[in-house]
Amino acid sequence: MPRDQASREPLLGHSNGQSARAGNNGGFAYTVEDLAPLTDPTSPKLPSQMGGIAKICEGLKVDPKVGLHSDEASEHSTGHSDQVKFAARSKAFGRNILPTVQSASFWSLVKKAYNDRTLILLSIAALVSLGVSIYEDYGPHHPKDEPRVGWVEGAAILAAVAAVVFTNAINDYQKERQFRKLNAKKDDRCVKLLRDGREQEVNVKEVQVGDIMLMEPGDLLAVDGIILKSHNITCDESSATGESDAMKKDPEEKCYIISGSKVLDGSGQMLVTAVGTNSFFGKTMMAMREATPEETPLQIKLDILAESIAKLGMAAAVAMLVTLIVKYFVQASLSNEPFPPGDVIFSDMVKIVIQAITIVVVAVPEGLPMAVTLALAYATTQMLKDNNLVRVLSACETMGNATTVCSDKTGTLTQNKMTIVEGTLSLLPFVGLDKAKIWKSEVNPEVAQIIIEGIALNSSAFEDKDERGNLAFIGSKTESALLGFIKFLGASYSNIRSDIKVVKVYPFSSMKKTMSCVVETPGGHEKYRLYVKGASEIVLGSCTHYVDSEGNTKSLDDTARSKFDQIISQYADKALRTIALSYRDVSSHDFKKFNDEEAPNAKLVCLGIVGIQDPLRPGVVESVRDFAKAGVTVRMITGDNIQTARAIAKNAGILIKGGLAMTGPEFRALSKEDQTVAVKRLQVLARSSPTDKTIVVRRLQELGEVVAVTGDGTNDGPALKMADVGFSMGITGTEVAKEASAIVLMDDNFSSILKSLMWGRAVNDSVRKFLQFQLTVNITAVVLSFISAVASDDNQSVLSAVQLLWVNLIMDTLAALALATEPPSAEVLKRHPTSKTAPLINFNMWKMILGQAIFQIALNLSLLKFGGALFHLQSKDGSISDKHMAVLRTMIFNIFVFLQVFNELNCRRIDDTINVFKNLLHNKIFILVQFVVITGQFLIVQFGGQAFKTVPLTGQQWLITLLIGSLSLPVGLFLRLLPARLIPESVVSHKSEEREPLVSTARLRWEGSSRQVEDTNKFFDAIRKNKYGGHSRQPQGDATESLWQKTFKNIGSN
Secondary structure (H helix, E strand, C coil): CCHHHHHHHHHHCCHHHHHHHHHHCCCCCCCHHHHHHHHCCCCCCHHHHCCCHHHHHHHCCCECCCEECHHHHCCCCCCCCCCCCHHHHHHHHCCCCCCCCCCCCHHHHHHHHHCCHHHHHHHHHHHHHHHHHHHHHHCCCCCCCCCCCCHHHHHHHHHHHHHHHHHHHHHHHHHHHHHHHHCCCCCCCEEEEEECCEEEEEEHHHCCCCCEEEECCCCECCCEEEEEEEEEEEEECHHHHCCCCCEECCCCCCCEECCCCEEEEEEEEEEEEECHHHCHHHHHHHHHCCCCCCCCHHHHHHHHHHHHHHHHHHHHHHHHHHHHHHHHHHHHHHCCCCCCCHHHHHHHHHHHHHHHHHHHHHHCCCHHHHHHHHHHHHHHHHHHHCCEEECCHHHHHHHCCCCEEEECHHHHHECCCCEEEEEEECCEEEECHHHHHHHHHHCCHHHHHHHHHHHHHCCCCEEEECCCCCEEEECCHHHHHHHHHHHHCCCCHHHHHHHCCEEEEEEEECCCCEEEEEEECCCCCCCEEEEEEEEHHHHHHCEEEEECCCCCEEECCHHHHHHHHHHHHHHHHCCCEEEEEEEEEECHHHHCCCCCCCCCCCCEEEEEEEEEECCECCCHHHHHHHHHHCCCEEEEECCCCHHHHHHHHHHHCCCCCCCEEEEHHHHHCCCHHHHHHHHHHEEEEECCCHHHHHHHHHHHHHCCCCEEEEECCHHHHHHHHHCCEEEEECCCCCHHHHHHCCEEECCCCCHHHHHHHHHHHHHHHHHHHHHHHHHHHHHHHHHHHHHHHHHCCCCCCCCCHHHHHHHHHHHHHHHHHHHCCCCCCHHHHHCCCECCCCCCCCHHHHHHHHHHHHHHHHHHHHHHHHHHHHCCCCCCCCCCCHHHHHHHHHHHHHHHHHHHHHHHHHCCCCCCCCCCCCCHHHCHHHHHHHHHHHHHHHHHHHHCHHHHCCCCCCHHHHHHHHHHHCCHHHHHHHHHHCCHHHCCCCCCCCCCCECCCCCCHHHHCCCCCHHHHHHHHHHHHHHHCCCCCCCCCCCCHHHHHHHHHHHHHCECCC
């Protein structure tokens, strides 16, 4: 028998097929693959095709009335012949646990951090330098009166590499620990199962396929299954599907239970069909672990730059080595002195090699990885204070280049908490809960009490602690909103329920769209009162009277009915869910005529209409506005209907004139080319599936967008993982969403994303600031060392190797600390994102780097040539003694350092801003670093002596070097004022590095609308011109026309 035929037979209920399958699957008629489709809502008839629920239970060896037997868990069970041990079940269907993610050890993180070309190259240079220095220090030709300090340079460089590696590793280790703490809850909880014919509480990890799970309001379901019995079960699947509406479950049409959903109302039983990695939740979680992170644009650019600089440094070192060797032998040949002996030549060659290696050490940007690490480490620490937990370190800088944010609606932009936002009760309108208190003070107290009692009694929702231990209403979101409303008004639903007896309940019916209850009333000739709530049109149609603000009951004539219809229409236009509240008093005689099936919803008195909505989170509107100013487009992708999605998007400022709002099926029906066209204007995608969200992200990325995706549900997982930066919610977010995300929003606040954008841009700016500073120092030091060494008689640079160590290593490290800890300002939101293809060093940076380097090189060489006369250090015959030459070299060293100190102030800005001191006092680390550098320079000059080849300077000489060093500031001012047009584009490109949005806000809002109409017509013409040609599934003409007629209504009318 063919394998596929055999695999299908159990699904059709054939006993022969089941027997064959049972032999191959531990006695069960089904495999994991057979049961997998039992969560697909598009296949509601699958259970009946498999022979029905009874046949499925038989294939899983379980009696639905008894459940599994507890003694199956024992190795020595002697139960019924049809029993199967739990071990066999676990082998066949898996356990309800996910494989533990093995945490990386600290040393593996160290190894990972060291796996960097720049660091490896630096280590090699340091080892060579160390070896040569040790030979020089302890070789036979080392002068006895000189200290053996040459090895300090190589050792210090290796120490710097170790500092970079361990800083990175410690940061990664702490980050992993933080995230483990974030998810350290949940594994130990119990669920209720039917086993041995009775209810038992069992640890969720021990649930087996074939178990009968009992469901009640508030349960968070950890497995997939099929409904066996349902007493009005309603589930919240928003975290799994994105659909905010509650889903009614029954054993017939809507029988599938998806892991990760929550029971809102009702009770019942389900047959467990998938656990652990085979469940919907488990599959999504495991998918999140597969992808490997890619290098970020900044890392790629830095790698290329570091490699280029290293090559240039090596070339300069080789040129210097060759030049000095040639010069040495030419001088020796032309000298009147005898040709040096071999040991002297070798010693001199070692000195030349040291000079060349020093050039390599200076040229290699060892401070660059330190700057990136410090910037990211500092930013992630500060971001945690702004409620952003960074799980992937590179996500911080990637967010700085984000061009679009694709956000879920439910729980991200909104609170995932239905709330009464508007209402007209007893003809008195109110907007917002705050105004509702004013309504209560103005309305007739008796009427207010009737409304409050009706809401409290005609409801199955209740207040209890949620899974996080916080008080929350459990049940229908609509009923929770109503109970929240009266709680805000100061009423206690529990007290009302204890004081008033409910004698009959007519549960909510999707057919009638109402819920009713009958209660006893204390005293009066009318003993009972009927409360009815539900869809506003339905309830209003059953009303014959209404109550006004004075408490008077009036006839609901055509004029009054028209007024209520108008209220309903106004609320519907705002995408509010409208609920009508009503009641009528019932005599004992009439009450006896009530049956248990049909609610007597007639001759009702209308109390009013309320509009319910999942409100926006505080600060969302302002954040969307700030994102727009920063050139970042916010798009909303949701499972909600198009009307609700459009209204929420408009309120948030996401959907603006000219933007496109469409549904997932409409978007999915387009070809890839048309999806690419549509996504440029797309601002709202409603009724979307997880696949739709992933496709949108992919299309945006194909257009060169840097995409951030936010979400809180399991359904957001794939898109969060695919995005350049994924944000999950720390409070309401599911574990799948957190695992998939790069950043966790600890306060679930959409506005916190704006903070991450600011920090991301600050990181990019910090790296560029340091790069500008680093390259200026490196170019100046390399060129100055090369020229001065070649020009000198003793082949020695004006800056000694140990002096360069201070300048190139210690000072650069401190500069990285100073420039990488600049906090972000609101100014970073006033520019558009930097394009992915933009050069790492922009025009303004090149202008400052080359301008400062040329100035500093020229200044120091001039001082080397004419400084003796300028500083009155030479004798009358123009010669300079060794003592005075040491002073001159020390002054040049001091000037060189002060040039960098003042240029560091210039490097605080990478634009043409004149005031480099702005917000200086906000960065205390910068001020501290400058103090440390100046103090260290003073100690080196005054007390460094032979080790640093310095001599103490007088106060006057210190003042002179300080003033000359401060010339970096006016030079920086001049360079900032230098117009771009004066510098040829062949030297440095001065094109804008900012990335323009796909469609600018100004263009979308253009009131003339001519361009919008033109673009829209082109868009539809492309569709109508049979763009589907070549596709096997070509839509019919009428269907296509209808689809795009619908879509056209979503464009321009926003």
